Amino acid sequence: MRSQNGIADIIRTKLLSDFFGKRNAKPRRILKFYCQNFEPKISDRKIRIIYKKTIPVLWCNRGIYVSDDPLEVEEVIQTETRRKESIEENIEILRQHKAYLIQRQEDRGSSQLNLYGEG
Numbered sequence: 001m002r003s004q005n006g007i008a009d010i011i012r013t014k015l016l017s018d019f020f021g022k023r024n025a026k027p028r029r030i031l032k033f034y035c036q037n038f039e040p041k042i043s044d045r046k047i048r049i050i051y052k053k054t055i056p057v058l059w060c061n062r063g064i065y066v067s068d069d070p071l072e073v074e075e076v077i078q079t080e081t082r083r084k085e086s087i088e089e090n091i092e093i094l095r096q097h098k099a100y101l102i103q104r105q106e107d108r109g110s111s112q113l114n115l116y117g118e119g
Contacts, residue, residue: 007039008050015055015066022058022072025065 014034019026028044035042051057057064058076067073 007035007042008054010038011035011047011051012054015051015057015064019057019063019065021068022060022065025060025062027063031064 011031014031018024019031028047032042032044032047035047055066056073056076058067058072059065067076
């Protein structure tokens, strides 16, 4: 059994050696089978968590890979930036809706009190 840094180094090395470039994309299960030589019970999810913290892994129809193209990386940066902006907008809409719902509940509560001659 290796330490967390050990398996992180193993994953990083494997990705950079065998999954470098879109032409070398492979199914994630290949990486998992390789990692299980060092950590027999490691899950796919744990592997994804580890590599997301250490190296940017992209995906295509054939599987995962580490990009070797700066233009491709720039496209991903632009996509993620737009996604982040969209998420921030959605969060603001949700906050406004939450405030509306709270106000609605408070209004209903005071209406109920008035029906019973309270308040």
